[in-house]
Amino acid sequence: MCGIVGYTGSGSRSASASGSGGGSAAVREAQDGDAAGLAVSTRPLEMVLEGLKRLEYRGYDSAGVALVGPGSEHVAAAKKAGKLVNLQTELSEHPLPEATAAVGHTRWATHGGPTDGNAHPHLADDDRLAVIHNGIIENFGELRQLLAAEGATFRSETDTEVAAQLLAREYRAAGDLTAAMAATARRLRGTFTLLAVHADAPGTVVGARHDSPLVVGLGEGENFLGSDVAAFVAQTKEAMELGQDQVVTITPTSVTVVDFDGRPAEGKRFTVDWDAAAAEKGGFDSFMDKEIHDQPHAVADTLLGRTDSSGRIVLDDLRIDESVLRAVDKIIVVACGTAAYAGHVAKYAIEHWCRIPVEVELAHEFRYRDPIVDAQTLVVAISQSGETMDTLMAVRHAREQGAKVVAVVNTNGSTIPRESDAVLYTHAGPEIAVASTKAFLAQITAAYVLGLYLAQLRGNKFPDEIAATFDELRDMSRKVRTVIERGEYVRATARSMAGADKVLFLGRHVGYPVAMEGALKLKELAYIHAEGFAAGELKHGPIALIDEGQPVFVVVPSPHGRDQLHSKVVSNIQEIRARGARPLVIAEDGDDDVRPFADEIFWIPKAPTLLQPLLAVVPLQIFAMALATAKGLDVDQPRNLAKSVTVE
Secondary structure: OOEEEEEEEOOOOOOEOOOOOOOHHHHHHHHHOOHHHOOOEOHHHHHHHHHHHHHHHHOOOEEEEEEEOOOOOOOEEEEEEOOHHHHHHHHHHOOOOOEOEEEEEEEOOOOOOOOOOOOOOEEEOOOOEEEEEEEEEOOHHHHHHHHHHOOOOOOOOOOHHHHHHHHHHHHHHHOOHHHHHHHHHHHOOEEEEEEEEEOOEEEEEEEEEEOOOOEEEEOEOEEEEEOOHHHOOOOOOEEEEOOOOEEEEEEOOEEEEEEOOOOEOOOEEEEOOOOHHHHOOOOOOOHHHHHHHOHHHHHHHHHOOOEOOOOOEOOOEEOOOHHHHHOOOEEEEEEOHHHHHHHHHHHHHHHHHHOOOEEEEEHHHHHHHOOOOOOOEEEEEEEOOOOOHHHHHHHHHHHHOOOEEEEEEOOOOOHHHHOOOEEEEOOOOOOOOOOOOHHHHHHHHHHHHHHHHHHHHHOOOOHHHHHHHHHHHHHHHHHHHHHHHOHHHHHHHHHHOOOOOEEEEEEOOOHHHHHHHHHHHHHHHHOOEEEEEEHHHHHHOHHHHOOOOOEEEEEOOOOOOOHHHHHHHHHHHHHHHHOOOEEEEEEEOOOHHHHHHOOEEEEEOOOOHHHOHHHHHHHHHHHHHHHHHHOOOOOOOOOOOOOOOOOO
16 A cells, blocks of 8 residues: 655666566675775665655655665664655755655554654664565564563554564674564564665665565666555666565675575566656646546557457467367456456446356455355456555455456556466556556456457357447547547536535446446545446345435436436436436437436447447546545545555
């Protein structure tokens, strides 16, 4: 959930970073080498602050940095509660010395409130050691008692300070920061990425990961660590993903990887396929506004390279034999939040195209209810970050039961695709705003690709039918752009409703998950009560919520698709209007049936029924963003939320 950054640089950027490999001896040489040969500069602090700015979407309860340099008797550190700007103000008033290595942290609070004292980094070993952490250490209580009994004193309420004190203890025993980190990691239970610097090793940053993200940025005369590549992509596109239960040690000219037992290990190198500009606002007022406008590209890019020279659909990284996929008799989609609503859309499409039963499970409930999963089950795991802990645990449980797993993710090098049997990368580019927009459309698009691929493989549809549907899917990028271009009317309506304290959403068929996603966006951004209902449930209870002036969004099905559903939803509009509601209708161009009964109509282009969610959700995104903005709220960093939920 937190953002972490590490940097080390020699002051000269001419040397090339080595690949992974080597053992602890090489690490000791780097740590014990001539510290006087390391040139101090302001660059370590600058690089860490730049990385934190790009990672603040992962948490903004507090921020902090720690620096080391040759001759330092102690770590130099600063930390402040609140957003990164508070730390930057502190540093301008109380500058830190130049350095050769640094770590930085932006926090989403778990253990202990968002205070200066609970902010990271946490210091130990007479303030010669600094540690930052992403995750939760489940056995911190027993470890804290053990360390306190040995004389350790604690200055915070966090589980992270326990890791810092334990690492200091192991360092005093081993005299080697890498070996101490491995020993510490073996003692911890839970979810963690740890980074550490020590005054004894002024050119070194050591990290460890277990069920939490950490990637390496490979520079020239400098190297980086980060929660994701956004931390360093402005400096280098060359990166290395780390495996589970590994310790990485970076110096200005080397990267060394070992496992938790100290055995040499390897990382996997890759090249980041987007640049730093993709993570900037690009002239928009917010990242969310930019990312809404990115959606036509996100849909189009997710479709790139999905067909071969003969027009057949292909997947990115398929490690499942086709005979296994043909034998699948059930599909289970596991996801959380917005990704789960993308999974509900996938259910309608895959069942229709492939005639395979599809279940959609909240990942955090999946493994605890003893689900029926076997070798004929295909599990589809959807996660923007590829690090969502609940979804990762569901993936592991499914594979233990013999199921094959296809991951739909946006982040290259993340854990979920590495632990799955196949991957569909959405290629949506970085999504910085906490509330998801373009990732949702890209996930739905990828799910459509998967459904068409399975229909092709299993012979459920003729090749020309699949090709025609794929062509319609390609055209959705243009239609999404049309909806965005019509957005000012939606914004104006939202501004007029800034005082609303309750909004309801209705939809049927694929419009139902769209309604739920629209309600979620309003909860996340505007902090008002919002609820999405299946329109057919209206008379079974929710209609009691309708009173005079109640705003109700209604997602109307295409009149050219399932005609019965269209007429039923139009009847729903009449029912709520008769009881004083204010119907806000999303309808296809030319749908004259809704005109007499709607207070406001947000028109979307005509589209096949199953593809309509790509269009219908966009006005709801714009509405939620505009209403929150009218209320003076931060749409990029809504309260209490973080971008990636990396703890259960």
